Amino acid sequence: MTQTTKPARASWQQIRETVRQRIHSRDWPPGAPIPNEEVLAQEFGCARATVNRALRSLAEDGLVDRRRKGGTRVALHPVRRAVLEIAIMRQEVEETGAAYGYRLVQSGIVTPPDDVAARMRSSGPCLHVLALHHADGVSYAVEDRWIDACLTGLDAAPFDRVSPNEWLLEHIPYTGGALAFSAEPASAQIARLLDVTDASPVLCLDRSTQDGDRIITAVRLYYRAGHRFTSSL
Amino acid sequence: MTQTTKPARASWQQIRETVRQRIHSRDWPPGAPIPNEEVLAQEFGCARATVNRALRSLAEDGLVDRRRKGGTRVALHPVRRAVLEIAIMRQEVEETGAAYGYRLVQSGIVTPPDDVAARMRSSGPCLHVLALHHADGVSYAVEDRWIDACLTGLDAAPFDRVSPNEWLLEHIPYTGGALAFSAEPASAQIARLLDVTDASPVLCLDRSTQDGDRIITAVRLYYRAGHRFTSSL
DNA sequence: CAGTGGTCTAGACCACAGA
DNA sequence: CTGTGGTCTAGACCACTGG
Missing domain, CATH: 1.10.10.10 (Winged helix-like DNA-binding domain superfamily/Winged helix DNA-binding domain)
Structure with a gap:
């Protein structure tokens, strides 16, 4: 009323x-x-x-x-548009009221395998970073990220303390990107990092970010089954 | 110049x-x-x-x-907004170039279980419809839908020929709703309908639709692992 | 061709929040 | 209080496109 x-x-x-x-x-x-x-x-x-x-x-x-x-x-078919707000992982966790934690698992410059090269639209060397995000000490998401090694300022990035997710968004300008959701069975490595059983379902979020025509970074985020991305429409 | x-x-x-x-x-x-x-x-x-x-x-x-x-x-943190366009299942399938098919699995008015009643914010009777969407004859998605039985015109809906997904969007006005993605292991029933192995990952899309304060319908769509929802940002 | 939405203007008043 | 964005107006011209 x-x-x-x-x-x-x-x-x-x-x-x-x-x-x-x-x-x-x-x-x-x-x-x-x-x-x-x-x-x-x-x-x-x-x-x-x-x-x-x-x-x-x-x-x-x-x-x-x-x-x-x-x-x-x-309109004949009122189009339903769902707007997903993609925040930094830290915010995402803290908004649930949990304490955020971050751990670098591995990092190094490598030549990307074919599938990644395709996503990056380039076969040049990439910085590959694998990292883990925690909520209240529990595994929250795995970040499997590839970054174009030619990116300037990259060597100054302290990925042992700050996640690529956060550092990139703060320091690298971008103009667009793409995103996809899917469900997959957890690989042995992902299952271990997320602390779930092998082959149990995980929610994958693939994201690529570009500046102009050049793809700067491609990331795959793995969330435990049960995690929900929500949105209003 | x-x-x-x-x-x-x-x-x-x-x-x-x-x-x-x-x-x-x-x-x-x-x-x-x-x-x-x-x-x-x-x-x-x-x-x-x-x-x-x-x-x-x-x-x-x-x-x-x-x-x-x-x-x-x-803006300090340029918020990334991903806009997902939610189309009718028929369109979704036909846009991939596949032929669309539909099959009603079961339908009936029942008193919803507690979890569904919570989603509907009402424990009144609901029409429960289980249906299957095909692409080129192959299982594409399972639609598990609950509709407020008080909805007018509902008895005229030919769910044996038209999916609730399609019929509702065409005939029932709405003002808003909510949406969530998650990954889950397939139940025996869902696995059978989707023609995947038991407990294999499926991508779930939960959606509830309201008209004013009243929730009209709640649906859960199950997609096979590998299915991707994409969007640009 | 002509009707409709798309945009721009110059000026005005208002609502809100910072100092 | 004062500056800033938010909105409204009355009128004008333009761009697109349907008939």
Whole structure:
């Protein structure tokens, strides 16, 4: 009952909610055209720019499709977008209320095997780092990371104290990347590090990060079965 | 050089890119304040609203933090947001180039067990549907779905031909939901349906969908190990 | 061609939080 | 209190694209 906010003032957000309700109530059913900005501006007694702001917001949410000359229509298949916030491992752990711990397992410059070379889109030498993240002293995730050895400043990185995960995000600019989830049986090594039984399921998160066209680093994170990545939609 | 050939076309997007570059080049390092809108508007020779549009866009991307009176600062930890597009299973399969198939395994109205009741935030009767999605005749995913039996129009749903996944999205309005990924060992039943060996890893996607405060449906999708959910960032 | 959304402007007022 | 972003306006021109 207690409405949190009631800014009688309102405008573009109010308009957005009103339109959202009309769509939701099937007053404007999927696929149906909705009045143009000018008309809506008159109805709501505001400037066209204000209506534009509201409809643009709905379009970003995938609730309507907008086209020049074609007008605005209610989306046929309201696309569900799940936004996952990828934090630094330290934050991820500390947000659960646990104490964060980190341990470097191994590190060295090597020529990557074919599969990794493919992910890096380069067969040049890489720094390979294997590390373990703890929560309250218990294994939380394994970080299996490959970093382009040509990266400047890399030799100054104190990976014995700070995880690549954290150091890279702080020191290396990037412009984009890709991400994938999958489930796999734990290899003997991963099982030992995560302290789970051999071949038990682990959740893998593959991530590659690029700066421009060049792939800087590729990482695979292994989480125990039972770990959950959540998101609202 | 030839600035004139470049029709100053997009002021807002141009400004955004310029600022992005200054951040990326550490010209404006993480945590540093950037000039206020008025100043930037003068620098770029445009209206303040245009600068606002550009900076707001960067803020939505998590690249800068904005505060009234506090001004705009380069984000300390550029938050990585991965946007997953959740499509209908049919689309998901057909986009891989495979032929989509569907088979209803079982369906019936039951009182949900405690764990499901918790997910539905209600212990009322639910329609429980177990179904299988195929790609080129091969098991692709198992859909284990619970639907609030009070949902109107539900009895008209032809779940023997159309998956709940598809029918619900087309016919039932919703306002939000939640999602979680995890890895689990396949139960005997799931293993049989997915045609994998017992206890082998499967990727689980739990999703609940609500309309207002009421949870309409909760679903758990099981994918074979090896299946990947991907996204760009 | 013409209608629609996309963008820009110059100015104004407001809400909020920092000093 | 004061500066900053947040929003709104009224009007204008432009770009795209459907008819």
